[in-house]
């Protein structure tokens with residue numbers, strides 16, 4: 001069984017990239033006045049190894065759309 005080959009004759013290698021969230025850490029949210037914000041690193045799992053491609057942060061309270069309705073002012 002022979003697979004497709006590049007013009008150079010080298011066989012194609014399947015490139016499988018997977019992103020995965022790193023272990024999140026709790027951070028202080030100045031809006032909620034609580035440690036409700038999760039922050040972590042975005043990891044790229046590639047055949048050559050694992051590399052960090054960015055970071056993310058997300059607040060469980062003030063970035064929840066369902067929590068925006070009916071919020072009192074003040």
Ligand SMILES: [Zn+2]
Nearest residue numbers: 029032059062
């Ligand atoms: Zn918040």
